[in-house]
Amino acid sequence: MGVRKHSDLASYALGNVLKYRTRSVAIILALFISTSILCSVEFIREGVVSDVSASVDEGPDIVVQRLIGGRQVPIPDSWITNVTNTTGVRTATPRVWGYSDVGSGSLLTVMGVNATEYGNMIGTVGTDILDDGRFLNESDYRKMIVGHGIVDMMAASAMPLQVQVGTLLSLVTYDDELVEFEVIGIFDSDSQIYSYDMILTDLGSAREVLGYENSTFTDIAVWTNFGSDLNSVAFRLDTGIAEARVLTSDAISDSMLKAYTGRAGVTALLWLVVLLAVVLLAFTASSAGSEEARREVGLLKALGFDTVDVLEIRMFESITLSLLGVSLGISFAIIFDFILGAPLLAGYILGWGLVLLPGGIPLAISLSTIFTVYAVGLIPILVAAVVPSWRNAITEPDVVLRGV
Amino acid sequence: MTVVIRTENVWKTYSQGTPRQVDAVKDVTIEIEEGTIAALGGPSGSGKSTALSLIGLLTRPSKGKVFLGNDEVSGLSEVFRTKMRRDTIGFIFQTQYLIPQLTAIENVALPLLCTDTSRSEAEKKARERLISVDMDHRLDFRVAQLSGGELQRVSIARALMNNPRILIADEPSSSIDEALTMELLNTLRTMVDEEGMTVVVASHDPMVLEWADVRHLMHDGQIV
Numbered sequence: 176m177g178v179r180k181h182s183d184l185a186s187y188a189l190g191n192v193l194k195y196r197t198r199s200v201a202i203i204l205a206l207f208i209s210t211s212i213l214c215s216v217e218f219i220r221e222g223v224v225s226d227v228s229a230s231v232d233e234g235p236d237i238v239v240q241r242l243i244g245g246r247q248v249p250i251p252d253s254w255i256t257n258v259t260n261t262t263g264v265r266t267a268t269p270r271v272w273g274y275s276d277v278g279s280g281s282l283l284t285v286m287g288v289n290a291t292e293y294g295n296m297i298g299t300v301g302t303d304i305l306d307d308g309r310f311l312n313e314s315d316y317r318k319m320i321v322g323h324g325i326v327d328m329m330a331a332s333a334m335p336l337q338v339q340v341g342t343l344l345s346l347v348t349y350d351d352e353l354v355e356f357e358v359i360g361i362f363d364s365d366s367q368i369y370s371y372d373m374i375l376t377d378l379g380s381a382r383e384v385l386g387y388e389n390s391t392f393t394d395i396a397v398w399t400n401f402g403s404d405l406n407s408v409a410f411r412l413d414t415g416i417a418e419a420r421v422l423t424s425d426a427i428s429d430s431m432l433k434a435y436t437g438r439a440g441v442t443a444l445l446w447l448v449v450l451l452a453v454v455l456l457a458f459t460a461s462s463a464g465s466e467e468a469r470r471e472v473g474l475l476k477a478l479g480f481d482t483v484d485v486l487e488i489r490m491f492e493s494i495t496l497s498l499l500g501v502s503l504g505i506s507f508a509i510i511f512d513f514i515l516g517a518p519l520l521a522g523y524i525l526g527w528g529l530v531l532l533p534g535g536i537p538l539a540i541s542l543s544t545i546f547t548v549y550a551v552g553l554i555p556i557l558v559a560a561v562v563p564s565w566r567n568a569i570t571e572p573d574v575v576l577r578g579v
Numbered sequence: 580m581t582v583v584i585r586t587e588n589v590w591k592t593y594s595q596g597t598p599r600q601v602d603a604v605k606d607v608t609i610e611i612e613e614g615t616i617a618a619l620g621g622p623s624g625s626g627k628s629t630a631l632s633l634i635g636l637l638t639r640p641s642k643g644k645v646f647l648g649n650d651e652v653s654g655l656s657e658v659f660r661t662k663m664r665r666d667t668i669g670f671i672f673q674t675q676y677l678i679p680q681l682t683a684i685e686n687v688a689l690p691l692l693c694t695d696t697s698r699s700e701a702e703k704k705a706r707e708r709l710i711s712v713d714m715d716h717r718l719d720f721r722v723a724q725l726s727g728g729e730l731q732r733v734s735i736a737r738a739l740m741n742n743p744r745i746l747i748a749d750e751p752s753s754s755i756d757e758a759l760t761m762e763l764l765n766t767l768r769t770m771v772d773e774e775g776m777t778v779v780v781a782s783h784d785p786m787v788l789e790w791a792d793v794r795h796l797m798h799d800g801q802i803v
Binding site: 182467569572577 | 628629632635637638639657658661662664665666670672676678679680681685689690692693694695696697698701737741
């Protein structure tokens, strides 16, 4: 048999989709709702995961903090030597960081670093300087490198300011004084969560803004030797330095993901329930639950349709309904997330983390996600519709038609 | 004349081996010649419809053999039996089994969708068949919009779409009045005379039995 027969069967199946309007609309609507839920959440979750991954890639292998009484306290510079001398440590550089604002009310992350040590770590956040800017030098004082968030925020402020190399910005210090900085560079970053609103400066200037005493730091960023086992180095640091809290990049990644995507599982569960309802609906509407559909299969067989013809019709029907429902769901999710900013949902998924996302919620779509969504939308519907039809199609038409 | 349908000691048992086991057809042997109208008569539950299903290859005998022409068809695979139904047999079912969402013309064109005939050709032929049974004024009407007699005529038109050698009609007069029954029988007689097909009809209607060329009466699954 040629192509003509298949096109006739497809045409008959499409006719069925249009003629069984209530059934078709119910399945498409249910798929649309379930896919919208899944994709809206998934685009946010995937965005957060890739953002966290970028943040971790741009950060150190290990962060060493000091805890006293369960609280984080400044680290004395005597720790630097201990950390540096630990086996497996390539570089250990202190950081002073905290939050400040430029008088706009928005908190910005201020991080003071050792220009030489930190700048030598290729790919570290803040080192990818754009255009005519430059990274910090050892001798720099009250110079800053800013993330794109600062540029965007100042451009959108009540008194718009185009931040560029040479711009002077004042930060509000811990004791409400204003300290003026010169912008010497704007850096690019793959992460929106942690570096969008970041200001990098020298250690001394950061201490002045954040109220740290001389020779104290917030934490120590550690890069391990190539080939060293990260956990082993972390273990040595943890056991070798009293009061140390040692965070590996994996642990940082885990805590970041927990902070931002902890509730995605609940929504995925909701999606699963809705999808189950869709499958039940398709199953009921198929030959298994509908006398009319069952009899149609018997009639087609009696009139000379082969089992594969019947299955082909049901497959065309299911694929049409699934593709339509899933495509509408994905399209809606794209509009909802990327254009409307996922109102309500973003707040639910990201929780308090939303207030730390001045750059907006991170979003991402990958081909694998789209493929998975189509697969999980299509395959269950296909199975729910085709399997009962197949069972009827292999049963004698007399039994199916007369129900004997 | 040539024998076109033959059954040899055919039995059909439903729910075999269970407490609900029923012998719907018992040891039935009949021969039907080409170009004749044969009627299976008898009361409800006598096994007429099951006998038709056996002849029409809609079910397999539990015992015995069914021949179409010289070919023993009861043992054929489902693929070949489906092909024979598609190419050789036309069905007029007791309850018509028309698809309610389709129009008259779409219902009639249905048997050709599983062949290599284009949809437009199938609908052209369906139109001709419907016109031949005086349904030209209802071509695009849905099943729900048709009367009992019109439904029966649509069913006849559909049964003739594959130019069958054998036409099987199960209680064709059950849902129509006497005048329509006469009209239906005349239509079938014309088909037999003009196209040389063989008609096997199951009915308990005396008018239909009287009209047939040959009568086989059934009772409790057996020919009496």
